[in-house]
Amino acid sequence: MLLIHCPYCEDDRPELEFANAGQAHVVRPSHMSEMSDEDFEGMFFIRDNPKGVNLERWRHIHGCGRFFNAVRHTVTDKFLKVYRAGEPRPTDAELAELLK
Amino acid sequence: MTSVAKLVRSIPLNGFRFATDAVTIEAASPAARLSIRATKRGVTSLSKSLGLTLPADPSKSSKKAGRHALWLGPDEWLVVDEKLAAEDLIPKRASREFSVVDVSHRNTAFIVSGDDAATALNAGCPRNLSLKAFPVGACSRTLFGKAEIILYRTGRTVFRVECWRSFAPYVRDLLCEGAKDVRN
Numbered sequence: 001m002l003l004i005h006c007p008y009c010e011d012d013r014p015e016l017e018f019a020n021a022g023q024a025h026v027v028r029p030s031h032m033s034e035m036s037d038e039d040f041e042g043m044f045f046i047r048d049n050p051k052g053v054n055l056e057r058w059r060h061i062h063g064c065g066r067f068f069n070a071v072r073h074t075v076t077d078k079f080l081k082v083y084r085a086g087e088p089r090p091t092d093a094e095l096a097e098l099l100k
Numbered sequence: 101m102t103s104v105a106k107l108v109r110s111i112p113l114n115g116f117r118f119a120t121d122a123v124t125i126e127a128a129s130p131a132a133r134l135s136i137r138a139t140k141r142g143v144t145s146l147s148k149s150l151g152l153t154l155p156a157d158p159s160k161s162s163k164k165a166g167r168h169a170l171w172l173g174p175d176e177w178l179v180v181d182e183k184l185a186a187e188d189l190i191p192k193r194a195s196r197e198f199s200v201v202d203v204s205h206r207n208t209a210f211i212v213s214g215d216d217a218a219t220a221l222n223a224g225c226p227r228n229l230s231l232k233a234f235p236v237g238a239c240s241r242t243l244f245g246k247a248e249i250i251l252y253r254t255g256r257t258v259f260r261v262e263c264w265r266s267f268a269p270y271v272r273d274l275l276c277e278g279a280k281d282v283r284n
């Protein structure tokens with residue numbers, strides 16, 4: 001079983017306590033009604049599906065209940081980094097550093 | 101004349117007890133329970149009115165004279181009082197800084213004790229329950245089989261398992277199975 005570090009509980013917890021909550025850092029537009037249909041589709045439905053490093057939201061639903069963000073490698077299933085919701089997206093240089 | 105029907109409160113699994121050589125599982129006596137969400141300022145005023153500090157650190161608890169405050173999340177706590185009724189615990193004045201909800205009858209609890217209590221719990225709970233990882237006083241919401249529980253270590257070999265009352269028969273059965281496996 002995977003152990004996932006919760007940045008709020010500050011502890012490694014079994015994966016059963018967690019739920020994946022989709023792609024991280026999807027910005028909701030402030031003027032949705034002015035968007036074209038294509039832009040709306042892109043924002044609302046289309047998600048990355050990378051082979052390699054993926055930035056995801058996770059929720060510690062059977063624990064503290066909090067959402068947080070994680071950098072996970074989709075091939076090895078390794079969690080490279082977890083950080084609290086609201087913290088900035090790691091830069092590409094930081095992501096490259098995590099892969100080393 | 102109208103007559104008023106009197107409702108009798110039933111306690112799930114009242115008086116339940118199961119024991120093997122190494123593990124004892126008992127239904128806990130009825131208790132008052134409060135679900136608390138609070139801001140930092142709310143924590144200060146609630147700690148004062150409850151008479152015990154709501155812990156700020158993850159997985160920590162505090163206790164005072166039969167009253168326990170369990171950290172569940174960064175702004176969420178469970179308060180359990182084994183003596184008073186919930187009405188006596190709820191602050192008289194409402195505030196925008198906190199919410200206090202009486203969940204006394206939503207939850208029920210088991211006391212799991214004995215040398216192999218942790219092993220019996222591990223039959224359904226994937227957490228590391230060694231004294232180092234989960235010391236006395238540690239508490240956490242987690243899973244026990246398919247049921248969500250709140251696990252609270254009150255002694256080296258004593259755990260309090262809080263679960264929703266509708267899950268109580270399931271938690272009881274799985275706990276007993278875990279206890280039987282230990283014996284073998």
